[in-house]
Amino acid sequence: MKELKSMQKNITKIDYYSCGYCVNDLNLVFKGHGKEKRCFGAGVFLLKHAEHGYILFDTGYTTDIYNCGFIGKVYNLFNPTFVNPEDMIDQQLKADNINPDEIRYIIxxxxxxxxxxxxxxFPNAKVIISYKAYERYQAPHLRDLFIKQFIPEFFETNLIVLSESQLTSTHTAYFPACDMFGDGSVLISNMDxxxxxxxxALVDGEVFLAADTCWGTDLIDKIPSMKFIPKKIQDDYSEYLNVSRILARMKNDGIRLLFSHDKYNRKEIL
Ligand SMILES: [Zn+2]
Known part of the structure; x- marks a missing residue:
């Protein structure tokens, strides 16, 4: 195990992009929650590392969701999805004068x-996933909702698969992690x-890119009252619940949690 040398700030900005959205009724997800249709944006976070350049955390929806056969139709039926060409992350980056070729890494x-x-x-970007995600890429389960058509040809060539030992090589107060650049700026943790x-990803020790560990900051406390079917849609609900306790601790300690599907008014987060 390696101790972090310093916590100097290496990430000079974090921007948020909403790349399409889906609509769900929270009444169907949590017991005791009144009827509330909520739009869940497909969030993408753009980080800029002082030395290593642009990093994307996720890539949002594609308009091909309407054009990928039976699985896309089923997905849309249970999860009404809205995405226009200008919502796609490459178009939004171009509108901000960032060429997609400038993206060095995609987590x-x-x-x-x-x-x-x-x-x-993003054919020029190195793509980072965990060894477990790679296992499911090779042999997906139905519950993984994996749409193979969205995986580009360059995927395997550009892939960096984080091994179990890499993902546990650094200590944080909350979980073992992988220190992506060896400077403590981006600590990647496995959250099943x-x-x-x-x-x-814990960014500069202050911001946690929390992906789908929960659908929103206001919903962390509701996780114990999740209904039967949404529980079944999770890969492992008991682990989901465990992770929510870690999130609650981080939130208490003043770490800013950024979920992929929460609402953020500002594009500039940092
Ligand atoms: Zn998800």
């Missing part, structure tokens, strides 16, 4: 359609529960 939290949709637009092999 894929997990392989659900709302996280991998824009991946095909929602999806097998999901990874999250």
């Amino acid at each position: 894929l939290s997990h392989l659900h359609p709302d996280h991998i949709g824009g991946l095909c637009k 529960g929602h999806a097998y092999g999901q990874i999250c």
Whole structure:
């Protein structure tokens, strides 16, 4: 185990992009929650590392969700999805004068359609996933909601698969992690529960990119009252519950939790 040398700030910015969204009724997810239709944006976070350049955390939806056969139709039926060409992450980056070729790394939290949709637009980026996610990529379960058409040809060539020993090589107060650049700036941790092999990122010790460990900051306390079917949709509900206790501790300690599907008013987060 390696101790972190220093906690100097190496991430100079974090921007948030909502790349399409789906609509769900929280009444169907949590017991005792009144009727509330909520739009869940497919969030993408853009980090800029002082030395290593641009890093994307996830890639949002693609308009191909309407054009990927039976599985896409089923997905849309249970999870009404809205995405326009200009919502896709590559288009939004271009609108901000960032060329997709400038993205050096893409951390894929997990392989659900709302996280991998824009991946095909970044053939120059190294793609980071966990060894567990790679296992499911090779042999997906139905529950993984894996849409193979969204995986581009360059995927295997550009892939960096984080091994178990890498993911446990650094200590934090909350979980073992992988120190991505060896400077403490991006600590990648395996957070199972929602999806097998999901990874999250603690950024400069202050901000936690929490992916789908929960659907929103206000919903962490509701996790114990999740209904039967949404529980079954999670890869492992008991692990999901365990992770929610870690989230609650981090939140208490003043770490800012950023979920993939929460609402953020500002594009500039840091
Ligand atoms: Zn997901």
